[in-house]
Every structure is written in C-alpha cells, then in structure tokens.
Amino acid sequence: MSNAASAQTTTTPGPRTHRGSCACRAVRFEADFDPSAGTTQCNCTICTKTRWWGVIVKPSAFRLVAGEDVLGDHSRSEAGHARFCKTCGIRVFGHGNLPELGGEYCSVNLNCLDDADLSGVPVMYLDGLHNTWEQLAVAPYVDPVTAAMRA
Numbered sequence: 001m002s003n004a005a006s007a008q009t010t011t012t013p014g015p016r017t018h019r020g021s022c023a024c025r026a027v028r029f030e031a032d033f034d035p036s037a038g039t040t041q042c043n044c045t046i047c048t049k050t051r052w053w054g055v056i057v058k059p060s061a062f063r064l065v066a067g068e069d070v071l072g073d074h075s076r077s078e079a080g081h082a083r084f085c086k087t088c089g090i091r092v093f094g095h096g097n098l099p100e101l102g103g104e105y106c107s108v109n110l111n112c113l114d115d116a117d118l119s120g121v122p123v124m125y126l127d128g129l130h131n132t133w134e135q136l137a138v139a140p141y142v143d144p145v146t147a148a149m150r151a
C-alpha cells in the first residue's frame with residue numbers, strides 16, 4: 001500500500017457539524033469542524049491517561065446541547081479547563097484562553113464523537129509531557145478495529 005493510499009480519509013473533507021456525547025449520554029454536544037484539517041494528540045500525563053484525541057475550534061463552533069448540570073471541571077489555570085461528566089467520568093471537551101491558540105478556544109475529544117469514521121484523518125503528535133509543545137510526528141489515524149477486520 002502506498003503512503004498516498006494510507007493517508008486517504010473516509011470522512012468527507014470540509015467543515016460540518018459533528019455530534020458527540022459522554023458514555024452515559026448525559027453530556028451531549030455539537031461542534032463544527034473539518035477533521036481532515038488536522039487533529040492533535042499530546043503525550044502529557046493527563047492526555048495520555050484519558051486517551052485524549054482533540055481538535056481545536058472557536059467557541060462559536062461549539063454547542064453544549066445537554067448536561068451542563070453534570071459537568072465537572074479539572075483545571076490548573078484559566079488557560080485550560082478539562083470538562084468531564086460527573087456521572088460516567090468521561091472527559092468530553094475543554095475550553096480556555098491561550099494566545100498561542102488565538103485566544104478563546106474549545107477543544108473537542110474526538111473519542112466522544114457519535115458514529116464518526118475518522119480513518120485517515122491527520123494526527124499531529126505534540127510533546128506536552130516536557131512542556132515544549134514541539135511536533136513529534138504527523139501520521140494518519142488508523143482505527144485498529146477496522147484495520148484488524150481488513151487483515
């Protein structure tokens with residue numbers, strides 16, 4: 001298989017509305033973005049242990065549909081808030097204000113999207129563990145279940 005073939009995404013390029021939720025569906029959201037434009041995974045302790053895979057959107061592109069009353073907040077500063085469902089514990093989205101990200105932002109946990117096939121979507125791996133935020137690698141996402149079924 002060539003690199004070009006493996007880098008193809010099964011998602012239609014261009015921004016569209018994606019819907020997501022926590023495991024118990026108490027927290028539900030919608031966000032407008034184009035996953036083919038790139039996503040990120042960080043190697044810091046929090047992101048690694050919560051299996052965070054995110055995409056950054058402007059606050060106007062994110063809508064909390066349900067669950068504000070069950071949201072918990074984990075933050076170490078006003079720069080970033082990790083929001084999680086207090087019922088099932090799933091870290092669903094984040095928000096904050098970082099000049100490096102253009103100011104106010106929301107970050108969506110792509111693992112919380114409902115019925116999204118993100119195969120081939122580019123993933124930029126960042127070094128948050130050492131607080132350098134350097135790009136470590138870029139590779140297309142491969143869904144291990146789908147890959148195993150094709151093998």
